[in-house]
Amino acid sequence: MSRAARIIAIAKGYIGQLELKGNQGFVNKDFGKKLIQVGFYQGAPWCAFFVKLVYGEAYYDIKFLHEAIAKNNTGGALDTLKRHENAGVFTVGETPKPGAIVLWRHGSGTTGHAGIVVAVDEANNTMTTVEGNTNANGSREGDRVAQKLRTITRPFQENGLNVAGYIYPFEI
Numbered sequence: 368m369s370r371a372a373r374i375i376a377i378a379k380g381y382i383g384q385l386e387l388k389g390n391q392g393f394v395n396k397d398f399g400k401k402l403i404q405v406g407f408y409q410g411a412p413w414c415a416f417f418v419k420l421v422y423g424e425a426y427y428d429i430k431f432l433h434e435a436i437a438k439n440n441t442g443g444a445l446d447t448l449k450r451h452e453n454a455g456v457f458t459v460g461e462t463p464k465p466g467a468i469v470l471w472r473h474g475s476g477t478t479g480h481a482g483i484v485v486a487v488d489e490a491n492n493t494m495t496t497v498e499g500n501t502n503a504n505g506s507r508e509g510d511r512v513a514q515k516l517r518t519i520t521r522p523f524q525e526n527g528l529n530v531a532g533y534i535y536p537f538e539i
Contacts, residue, residue, distance in 0.1 A: 371466025371536040374425045378483040378497035379514070381417070386500070386510040406442055415444045415481045417499025417512065418468045425536075432456065432537055444470045444479030444531070451534050458535045463487045463494045463519055466536040471528035480528055482515070492519050 368376075385394040390410050393399035399407075405423060407416040419440035426432040435457065439450035448470045452459050463469060463484045471480045482498035494517050502509030523529055 369466075369536075370425055370538050371464070374421060374466040374483060374536055375485045375497075377424050378421045378485065381421070381499070381512045382497060382514055384499075384512040386413075388510075405437075405440075411442055412500055413442075414498055414500040415440065415442050415447055415479075418481045418483055419447075421483055422468065429537075429539065444481040445472060445477065447481065448532050448534065452532075457537055460533050460535060461530075463530075463533055464535055468534040469494070469496060469517075470531045470533070472531040473528060474525045479531060482517075484533070485514070487519070489519070492521075493517065494519050 381398065384398045387393060392409060393402070401420055402413060402416050405416050405419045407413050419436060422436045422440060423433060426436060435454060439454050439456075440447050441450065447468070448459065451457050465484055465486060467484045469482050469484050473479055480498070480500075482496035484494050484496055486495040488494070496515050496517055497512065498515055499512045500509050501511065501513050501515060503513070519530070
């Protein structure tokens with residue numbers, strides 16, 4: 368199994384995990400413990416911690432990659448992208464690929480959102496993702512891990528999510 372396929376399988380395995388109301392932890396205590404182990408703390412947005420968890424599990428067996436994830440994936444989507452651009456271990460780019468981490472910027476601000484790309488449909492300008500801290504309406508503020516259908520390229524959205532970049536799987 369390729370690393371991209373492993374990443375996708377791990378991400379899909381978490382679909383349906385639910386946050387407790389008021390960002391007070393998670394219904395599944397084991398899922399909550401795993402997020403805490405990668406840096407999540409009560410009250411924090413957790414989409415970027417979710418992708419850190421997925422990549423950490425996908426690369427648990429390769430020390431230098433696991434260390435790069437631990438060091439460069441943070442609770443901030445945009446910070447994670449910047450750290451990976453600077454570190455140069457995982458390739459960063461502007462084209463969606465299955466298994467990649469997708470990072471969005473909210474408007475022109477400093478906050479964002481993160482997810483895992485599971486499929487790309489260039490003909491329809493869409494990608495299927497698995498995201499933590501989302502909801503049925505597609506918000507970056509949510510209560511669950513869910514599969515979403517997202518637009519790849521669209522005009523800049525001042526009050527919406529704009530793709531900032533992708534972090535690609537490292538295939539061994």
